[in-house]
Every structure is written in structure tokens, then in C-alpha cells.
Amino acid sequence: MPLELPKEKWTGKIGEVVIGALESEGGTRTSKVVLGGATSLPFLSFEGEYPNEPPIGMEIFDVVREDYPEVARKPFEDVIDDPGKWAKKCVEEHGADMICIRLIGTNPEEENRSVEDAEQTIRELKEAVGVPLLVYGSGDEEKDAKVLEMASNVLAGERCLLGLAEEDAYKSISVASMANDHGIVAFSNLDINLAKQMNILLTDFGVKLENIIMDPLQAGLGYGLEYSYSVIERIRLAAFMGDKILQVPILCGTARVWNAREAFKEDASLGEAGSRAILWEATTALSALMAGADALLMRHPDAVACVRESIKGLTGGGEQ
């Protein structure tokens, strides 16, 4: 007797957000990515659509902090002081689908780079690579208002993502994103209600839901990963069960892996630091995908490569 498979009939569908604009669309990008579109839990193609393979973006900085871990620095040693070259290497040698630049050097508490300097960086980045771009400020509200306004203008027509919009700092970034039809990354910290609230705040302010990507905070392996895992699962399930305001693609980053010394410190009892750190980042990324992330931001090329291979294996799931 054939078994009747226990399939879920979800009513909700995750919206699709396109990042990057080709020349024919008024931009200069040579590729674009589509985030979202799912009507099934990750990779369960037997009961719904999972139409877009999650793209993997790679993260770079305008200025690299002195204490940036050696393992993450090493693959880019020759280019790490030049964001344009760094991005180019990510794309050409490591197949990055997107580049996210974090302009931490503009923070007044750190290097306090000027908006003009940041503009130069963004212009170089735009020339250096053809993939879609994400531009993140430094987390200093006042400075970010100016920096992201600049980025929005310099990248007008390119259809980027600007980030991060936070509960108490979302207005100026929303204005910057709406001014040139860019998307926006709405950050919330491990809280499904706040994730929802962020989308409500943004749409009330005038941002269209189809321009929003959620970042619900991906904690690193060993440092609260289980919270992220469950929050993302709950967001995704709520979206499928019909909560329209949560039917928005989710973007997760592995940045916090590179804050957790346990992942990359020299300690023979935990095995060689390099391979440990790479698996640490890859595992964190895979957990985000299994929970429901539609796109990833990562750092180490080897971790990127093996997560990409896993995605290929998972999307080749076949029929049931």
C-alpha cells in the first residue's frame, strides 16, 4: 500500500526581492540575485517551491581592525587594505554572489573616516565588481545618516541593500533607501516580535515590504546559535501560516563567528585553528539555512566553498 506522505500545506509565500540592476535596467551590475520566493521549508521541494538557491555574499571592510583574526585575514593578506581588490578577489576567485561592505572605519569612535573618503571607497568598489552590493554603516546613527545617504546616491540605479535599520535608528536609512529605490536590511535581535515590529515601522514610514530583507541576528556556533536557530524557524513558520508582515526574505551573516575566540584561537587541544574556524563558520551558515535563511553573508573562502557545495547537494533533492 503506497504511503500518503505527511506534507504541509502552507498558505503563505515568502516574497521575492531582487538585488542588483543590470545595464538594461539602468544599473551597471553584471549579475543580480533573487532572495526568497519559498512556499516550503528549506529544501523540501516535495511540498512546495524553493525556487531560488540561497546566494552567498562575502563581507569586506573599509578598514580592517588590528585584532581581526589571522585565519580570516590570511586568504586576503595581499588585498585586505584595498576594499576594491578585496571584493574583486571574493568575486573572481571565490565566486561571491554579492559583496557587503561594512564601513566601520567611518565610526567617530574608531578611525572617523570622512564621508568623502567613504565615497571614494564606494566608487572603487562599484568599479571593481559587477555583483550586487550591500552597504552597511558603522552603527553610529548620526554618521550613518550621512554615509548611507552618500552611498544611496553614488549607487543610484544599482539596486543595492542598505543596512542596518534598527528599532531606534531607521528613519534616515529608510529615506536613503527610498530615494534611489534600494532595498533595506531590517535588523532585529533574536526576537520574533521585534522582527515583525521592524517591518511594521519601516512600512509605516513608507518603505515597501518588497524592498525589505530581515536580519534577525545570527549568533555564532557555541554563542547562542540555538536562539537564532529557533527564532528564524519561528519567523519562517509564522510567515507560512499567513503572517503577511513576516513574508519577507531572511539574510543571515556569520560575522559573529569571528568575534568568538574559541572558533579560531591557537589551542592544540581543540585542533588546528584554521580548519576549526572554517568548519565553525560553515556550520553556523548551514544552521542559518536549515532554519530558514534565504541568503548568507560569509567571510572565509573555504567555508563559502563548502557551504555552496552543500546548497547544491540540498537543492538537488529530487522528487518524492
Place this chain on the structure above:
Amino acid sequence: MALTALDIYKKLPQTNCGKCGFPTCLAFAMQLANKKASIDDCPDVSDEAKELLESSAAPPIRLVKVGTGDNEIEMGDEVVLFRHEKTFYHPVAFALMVDDDSPDIESKVQPVEEMRFERVGQELKLDMIAIRSKSDDPAKFSSAVFTVKEKTSAPLMLISQNPAVIEEALKVCGSDRPIIHAATKDNYEKMAELAKSSDCPLAVLGDAGLEELAELSKKVKEAGVEDIVLDIGMKPLGKMLQELTLIRRFAIKKLFRPLGYPIIMFTQGEGLSEGLEVALGTMKYASIVVMKETDRSFVYPLLTLRQNIYTDPQKPIQVQPGIYDLNGPDETSPVMITTNFSLTYFTVAGDIETSRVPSYLLVADAEGLSVMTAFAADKFTADTCAELIESCGIDEKVNHKKIIIPGQVARMSGKLNENSGWEVLVGPRDSSGLPKYLREYSGQ
């Protein structure tokens, strides 16, 4: 899916005779549904109804035990698809695969016996050894099993589809409750007999789809084997995820007994790919993952993932908030503050101990989150820190009002100073900088 009172009522005699102690059959059914009465109290119930009610009370996934004594491993008995719905109870067992024709079998299995990690107060290790008969020679296999058994007390899995090979090995380790792997559609009668006579769990292997697997597990059960483990065989990763998910749903949502057993999964790739297969099985419903690699840099992150996924969502791993004395502090000693995530506490306390500078460490209740996560999630703020400084009684222990905060949360200094009246010093960004920082501080 438990039976409702109405489902149960339909199976009762419906005579309202009152012999069970309740006035009507419906009242009795309601008590049964709430598990407040026993079906044995009804003298007239049919055998068929009794069996149905008893089996519906069994857990959706059978609890299967492997090994004996201190090394016994429990698997299965899970009740949810998503950990936030309750929790995942029985952590996936990590098993190391060795071949019987391997020349250095002793050194290969050594990591299972010797590799131990201490992480946030828990001991992490590999759990099992799976011995595969490549030789297909009963004598060779049982001698390999003997060698492994001498070397370690970890539970074993015996891998061969040849009943003669398994039978010989059971003479060596049959009383240790190893898993027998595997019964297939060709050999299940003999394998079931071996499992039954040795009282060992039996894995059933059906790689031609879930129907075949369910058929096979039914036959094995009919042959008298209760403790069954399911193996879907080697599949592409996507197929693997789908079948693992379907089995879990069949068991929990449909109470489909033939698939209501723990699942075993074998890795296929190498290096990082193998690592991510283990990670997938850990998150998505495997009860045993059999792997080949034993490098510490490989095993440790995966054990950490298992620890994370199997943490009870209602009880994160944390230490008691309060004042911790390190290196024998006095009234002039520095005061630091951090969060109650146990890993954060152990790291910071370890670095303070390294410095040998007598210190007080205040641990704030940040719901078991690390400093950066808690700060981002508003669980470790100027307000909560000020409250702790005021309430914990540290002002009676020291003659100064200086508090050192983690460098990563420098942004809260102004507000904390305002709220607490304490002078706020910004410590190093990473706790590894504490020894240097504290030595300079105490030298001032």
C-alpha cells in the same frame, strides 16, 4: 496525535454500566483521554480496543537503548519537529566508523576512548564505534570486534549484512547490547532471529524509499524485535534531508508506528563536506551519525553544534548571577562585570585567574547570552548593570567605585556612569586582554 475522548468513547462498550467507577462511558473516556484512568478498569472492553488504546499511549518514536552500564546511550523518544515547540531530548550519538581489515584498528578507535572536551561545564565526546565487515569473514570480523572491545567501553555497532558474520561477532560482544546493522529485505528473517536471541537493537536498511523501509520494520517487529533503528541508506544530501524530515513527521504527526524509531545516518563525503553532513543530521532528526574523521578541529565544532541544538530552550546553560571572588580579592581589588552565559563566565574567569590579580567579577543576569549577543538583544545594558551594582552588595566589599566593563560594550559607559554613580573603565575588547589590562591596572 493522541486519541480524543470521543475517539476512545467509540471503542468502549457504551453500556454505561458504571463498573469502572464513572457514571457513563463518556465520562470514563474523558478520564482516559486525560490519562487519569486506566483502560483496565473496564471489565467489558474488547481486546482490540484495549490494544489500540495502549498503543496510542506509547511514545511516537520508540526509546531505544544501546550499550550497557555507564556507557548506555538512549535514543529516540522525541516528541516535536521543532525544538522551540518543547525541546529535543536525546542528543544524536556520534559514532566513529572503522573497518575490520584496517591494520591499525587499535589506534583508530583511540579517539573515542581518549578525546574529551570540557565545554560550559559539560563533557563532550564521541559516543560509539561502528565496526564494518569489509572482509566478510566471520573470524576476522569477530577478532576485530574483540580488539575494539578490549580497547574501549563505548557501545558498538556491528556492520555486515551477512548473518554468519554477525552471529560470530555476537559471541564476542552480544551481552553488551551492540546495534546490529543491518536487516535488509533479503536477510531480515535470520537477522531478526539473531537480534531477538541476543536482545540487541536491530537496524533495518531500506534504501528504496520509505515504503520499503516501513514494510521491513513491520516484518522485523512481527518477528519479535522491539528495538529497531531505521537506515534510509546512502542518498544525495537533499534526498537525505527530505526523507529524514518525512520519517520524523510520519512518527510524530501520524503516529505511524513502522517509522516510529530512531534514525541512523552515515556520512558520505570527506573533510568539510563530511562535517556539514554531520551538522545536517544533528539539526534534522538523526539519532546516530556514523563518521570517519576524528581530527579535533573537526569533532569539536560538531560537538558544539550538538550541545547548542539539544539545549532545552527553556533552560539555557548559565551560571548564577552575583559576585565571584577570584584570586582572593580585598577592598582595593578591581571590579569587573560580565554576563551569566556560562561560556562567557568561564572564559573571563579563566583570564582573570591567569592574571593572578585579586579581583571581583560581577555576573549579570543576561538570560544566558554572551556579552555581544546580550548587548545586541538589550539583555545587558546600562540599566541592568547599574541595577546589579546596586543590589549585589559590592559597595560593601570595596572602598572604591570603579567598574570595568567589556570593551565591546564601551558604548554603555556614559549611561552606566549616570545610572550607577560609579566611574566606568573600559576593559579590553576581548577577555584575552585581561591579564595585561589587570596587571597595568593594579600597578597604577
